[in-house]
Amino acid sequence: MSNTIISATANSEEVAVANGTHVLNLSCYVAGKPIASDNVLQVRSPYDNRIVGTVALAGAKETNEAIEAALKGGKKLNRYERYSVLDKTRHLLMQRKEEMAQLISAESGLAIREARYEMGRANDVLMFAAIECLKDDGQIFSCDISPNGKARKIFTFREPLNVAVAITPFNHPLNQVVHKIAPAIASGTPVILKPSEKTPLTAIRLTEILYEAGLPHYMLSVLLGPTSEVAEQLVKDERIDLVSFTGSVAVGKHIAKTAGYKKVILELGGNDPLIILEDADMNLAVTLAAEGAFRNSGQRCTAVKRILVHENIKAAFTKCLVEKAKEYTCGDPADSETKVGTVIDEPAAIYLEDVTKKAVAAGAKVLLGGKREGALLEPTVIADVPRDAQMVMCESFGPLAPILGFTDIDDAIALSNSTSYGLSAGVVTNNMQHAIRFVKELKVGTVNINEVPGYRIENSPFGGIKDSGLGIKEGVIEAMKCFSFIKTFSMPW
Template sequence: MSAPTAATVSLTVRNPYDGGVVGEVALADRTAIRAALGQGAEWAARPLPSRHQRATWLNAIADAVEAERESLARGITAESGLALKDTRVEAARTVAVFRFAAIEALADRGESFSGDITADGRDRRAHTLQLPAGLVAAMTPFNLPLNQVAHKLAPAIAAAAPIVCKPSERAPLSGLRLGAIVAAAGVPAGAVTVLAAEPEAFLDEVLAEDRVAVVAFTGSVAVGKMIAGRLGYRRAMLELGGNDPLIVLADADLDEAAALAVTGAFRSGGQRCTAVKRILAAEPIADALVERMVARTRTLVVGDPADERTDVGTLISADAAASVEQRVATALEAGARLLLGGTRDGALMQPTVLDHVPRDADLVASETFGPVAPVIRVADLDDAIAVANATPYALSSGVCTRDLQSAMRCVRELRAGTVNVRELPGYRSEVTPFGGVGDSGLGVKEGVREAIRAMSFTKLYTLPWT
């Protein structure tokens, strides 16, 4: 759905690969943003739609996305530069998000308690209800521009919490199109609004509106911390990125580990918070692992993201690619060894494999959002865990080992919201909890079920037993 008030400024969206115009987007001004928030707040005061009605809406949205999957995937590719292979997966995941939300909308997860469990207890029963927390304001980033919006809208609809969502101004078209699909499915005006706006204007109006109960933000650490500092006595859902390690121990299946490292580092051009950002390779097998990684990377097709053969498309912009290129150059100056890639053409960054990357190089000390596979050599599991935890981020991780004790040590000791054994850090189901701590967020989890909880509050009521 669009903002209730017409905007007066437009934004031209261009294809990062060839610079062609993909679309024009009207930007909501501050008056329109305030109107959208006000409409959402008014909707929050209405009687709740039934669980059946919420599930019906969500399934209708899933049906519509399913019917338009190919068109949606091509739209994502055009505005973001992500390879069509990846955007087709994203469109399919979006269908799953709404399907899971429809199931959860039907689930009444209230609890019951007895009042006579203490010596001086009373003969009463206590029950809980999950009710919408109130108006939700959401902001999503340019990567996964359809599914990121779906992960905000679907749980809000399931929880009956009105939501105003602003997709990234760098890739807004897919989110706006999803908003139109939501409206066509019959979700009432005010319950869901998707609008394009300048981020500063949107945030200012959101933070000034006392009726906003929850702010859901996926994006940079700097903006997330600013939101947390200004939000006051309101709930925050902050997913702020990651610096995710893939630990490869001496007993690992090296073909499997190399496949995970290459897929995790280069899928979606490395522009994922759960991309493999650091490969921590045990010294005894590091040479063999790197050899396999280089061989696999050479097979990747790099280029036009709309070509079905392409594995790695562009970054979101030439500036973003230039930033990654500079980070690689700085790591090389610090002693890293370039094995493959390292160059760019406009927004197209070649998949890059580096070995012997210094542990304190900025490339691996902070999040690098691009197709880079930096290998850090470690002595053993103790060393790997120490290096993995030596970052302010704590989102996700993967570990390649055939030893259960080593795997469980990683589960216990890695500072991360997720530990995946013999799998990518980015592996998840749309329904499972997802999120991190530290600079990766506040520990409030995303994923359909967890987000519904975050957008709800628990009401207790008691009744006499007899």
């Protein structure tokens, strides 16, 4: 069941309900001020449909107030003060690690072990962003290096933007948010956050922690509400300097068309292959395929969505993967033994079930899994998948492991490049010449050799091309460049 808006008034932070569980009553914030509203979003667990929390929603009035508060500004934090806020936020977050992990799991349906892992990633983002506050990437250019030069020097430094907008998806309720907010704060840029309506509770809790850590309130607002009054208004407003969006291709392209004259960062979908060559280490290949396809319920833009295997080893690999996939137990996300929780909601699971049926109708074979119960979909291994099947031409955001064969390297490269996406790829091989060729010829933003497509650290550049994005990189360091601009000045020297 999708999260729904109801007419009610949230008048306390946490209330008990009939079954003894607790419901968080939260609100949006305009520059630190909680919003009082009769329009309330119910956030339900994808696993058992219980109400996890509610959020008092914003409207056009609050959206405008958030922009005006950011533009008005307030106390400007120096580098050390920005470092201190981010570092304190990191420590406060880690003190509440289990509480936050349980909230992530409850509102998203992700297995608790995945939520705990996400807490560690968020810790890294905050740590790297804090460290970058203490660095200066300014440059100096001597002007007497040409016959037309003068005895001057040109200096560069960074200045923050006036205000940025960050729009985040559901699949990483904490880490996707931190990846936008932390670099903005590190750059000194006020940001207005619009998290996913499907997983807003974690984002609001993070906002409250940032305020507690000493972030000036004008630096951060968090808004949810009707699309026309919040998201659309934020994207179109001429006072906004930048829109950073992570989500679907359709919405990303709509933002690109409507944003107007401002910076736009689009991190969109992926259809990432894991390419397994004939010389690959079989145990490594199987492990990477299972981890890449099933972790986070397969809900990563960089998840393994296509497993391309050389025909000479395809049968042996498929047999091993089926056995490995049996280890990925599916069930109650709150159970520490569960490896795969739900996808984000039942409609998403129904879509995945449907594309699997279509592939089977076209000749594919389900070797393991495939059963659905509500938003739970078992990790599914599918063999003999046609190259034009919907599940491999479009992004299938869930725990599916479709296997396709290829005959040689030329065929593997052509097959990998055959979709409209270009985010990441993984290649499993012990042949350096082959590895180099894939690095050069795959039309993606990242190629990882003997690793899953999505491997990175939180400050390394990340982003895709084609329908996966505009080629603008994220990751803490690159994001900080986007959330600022370079000013130059020169002096006699």
